[in-house]
Amino acid sequence: MSDSLTQGLPKGRTASPDAVRLRWLKVLSLAGVAFTAVVVLVGAWTRLVDAGLGCPDWPGCYGALVVPDAERALLHSPHAPLESFKAWVEMVHRYIASLLGLMVIALLALGIGLRRRPGYPWRVNLALLVAILVQGAFGAFTVTLQLWPQVVTLHLLGGLTVLTLFLWLHLRLRRFARRPDVVPVPRRLTPLWGAAIALLVLQLALGGWVSSNYAGIACQGFPTCNGQWWPSMDWSEGFHLTQTVGPNYLHGQLHAEARVAIHHGHRLGAMLLGGVIVLLAVRHWRMVAMRPWLGGLLAVYGGQLGLGVANVLLWLPLWLALLHTAGAVALVIGLVLAVWRWRFSEAHHVMNEQ
Numbered sequence: 001m002s003d004s005l006t007q008g009l010p011k012g013r014t015a016s017p018d019a020v021r022l023r024w025l026k027v028l029s030l031a032g033v034a035f036t037a038v039v040v041l042v043g044a045w046t047r048l049v050d051a052g053l054g055c056p057d058w059p060g061c062y063g064a065l066v067v068p069d070a071e072r073a074l075l076h077s078p079h080a081p082l083e084s085f086k087a088w089v090e091m092v093h094r095y096i097a098s099l100l101g102l103m104v105i106a107l108l109a110l111g112i113g114l115r116r117r118p119g120y121p122w123r124v125n126l127a128l129l130v131a132i133l134v135q136g137a138f139g140a141f142t143v144t145l146q147l148w149p150q151v152v153t154l155h156l157l158g159g160l161t162v163l164t165l166f167l168w169l170h171l172r173l174r175r176f177a178r179r180p181d182v183v184p185v186p187r188r189l190t191p192l193w194g195a196a197i198a199l200l201v202l203q204l205a206l207g208g209w210v211s212s213n214y215a216g217i218a219c220q221g222f223p224t225c226n227g228q229w230w231p232s233m234d235w236s237e238g239f240h241l242t243q244t245v246g247p248n249y250l251h252g253q254l255h256a257e258a259r260v261a262i263h264h265g266h267r268l269g270a271m272l273l274g275g276v277i278v279l280l281a282v283r284h285w286r287m288v289a290m291r292p293w294l295g296g297l298l299a300v301y302g303g304q305l306g307l308g309v310a311n312v313l314l315w316l317p318l319w320l321a322l323l324h325t326a327g328a329v330a331l332v333i334g335l336v337l338a339v340w341r342w343r344f345s346e347a348h349h350v351m352n353e354q
Contacts, residue, residue, distance in 0.1 A: 018114060025110050026173045032103050032166035037329050039097050040159040044325040046093045047152070047211065048318055053250060054086030058143045061091050097139060100162070104132045107169070119184075121172035128165040135162055147249040150241060153208035160204060160332050167333060171340050186343035193339060196280055199273040200335055204328060206266040213238075214252035215266075216316045218259035222309050225264055233261035270305060277301050280338075289345045293338040300334045303327060 046052055055061035062073040062082065073082035108125050115122040135158040141151045175184065189197075210216055215238075219225035237254060238261035252259070281294040304327035311320050 021110050021113060022173065022177050025107060025114075026170060026177065028103060028107055028110070029166055029170035029173055032100070032107070033163060033170060033333075035096075035100055035103065036159065036163040036166055037326075039093070039100050040156070040163065040329055041322060041325055042093050042096060043155070043159060044211075044322060045318075046089050048321055049086065049089060050250060051086035051089035052142065052147050052152075053080070053248070054083060054088070054090035055143065056080040058140045059094065061087050067091055094139070097136070101132050101136065104128050117176075119176050121169055121176065124165060124169045124172060128162065128169060131158065131162050131165055134158060145245050146247065147212065148245050149209060149212035149249060152212035152249075153205055156208040156211075157201070157205060160329070163329065164332060164336055167336050168340075175344070184344055187345075189339070189343070192276065192280055192283060193342065196273070196276045196335060197339070199269070199276055200331060203266070203269040203273045204332070206262075206269045207328060209239075210262055210266045212249070212252075213254055213259060213262055215254075215259035215262040216311065216321070218256065218263040219267070219312060222312050225260065225267070231260055231264070232257050233264055234258040235261045235265075238262045239265070267308075270308065274301055274305065284342070287345070290338070290341060293334075293341045297331075297334040297338050300327065300330045304331055 046054075055067075056077045056079075057063065061067050062076040064072070067084060067087040068076075068082075070082045070084075073080075073087075108129055111120070111122060111125050114120045115125075135155070138151055138155040138158050141148070142155050145151050219231070221227060223229075225231045234255070234257040238258035254262075277297055281298055284290045284294060304324070307320065307324045307327050311317075311324055314320060
């Protein structure tokens, strides 16, 4: 059946306003996926070059919308001397994050006319708006709470949540455009899929906790840690989630054994996640439609594991740390696509009454 919104038009006839709107929605949602990935990577770069507090205030920088000169900065915040490079890195991150927010608003405005159509993902639109607003608040708290690890970690998870919602919205829009007269009934996720999702979220959170507590090279060597399979670790201090705020978490405040516990926890989480992904592949490999997605997910996990090991052995060079963050983004995309394929391959459909 031809797509009644975007296909099957007689020659010479222009597309309907809804068809044009839907075309733009698909393009903008896909662009949102790519742009969110860029924002996440720029955020990681901001942290890796110690520019997270390049501007001591929010949303401006020393009270200005652009980085001011040293004299004005000194008058505004005499306790925080201006470092122009770090300040510009921080402001560029804020500028592009603001553009991402405008993209979300544009998607909402374009979709409002289709919100009552059966099958149109209006709730995903609204969830994306809420997520970007919460993410903006975390951006502010990252500065005002002086890089408090809890907020920095939640800020990373928030960015990946926005990425997931952009991708899910795009997939839903493509399905809606292809069959606007059909509402799919997705297959329920099995406990194994649920475990994969939960472990990926946990592993991403552990990665953010490693980064925000500067524990990336707390373990030297691989597969052992500091020459031991089970080194001396302070788990209670390393994962003390109710620690007080401040005064400043730049370069971290935890002692060595606490950082080793954080790093080791991240390694253990990687092993558990890898095991579940392998189990998923074994369990569903007989489904021909799932093989490319599961194979891709396995490949991305393997690459991410290799990047993690290389970061330890090479002492966390900037470019490799950024690639590791990109690997986390790729893992999220890979699992979302695999989940989508599982839920909607061989799914039953309910026809809407027209």
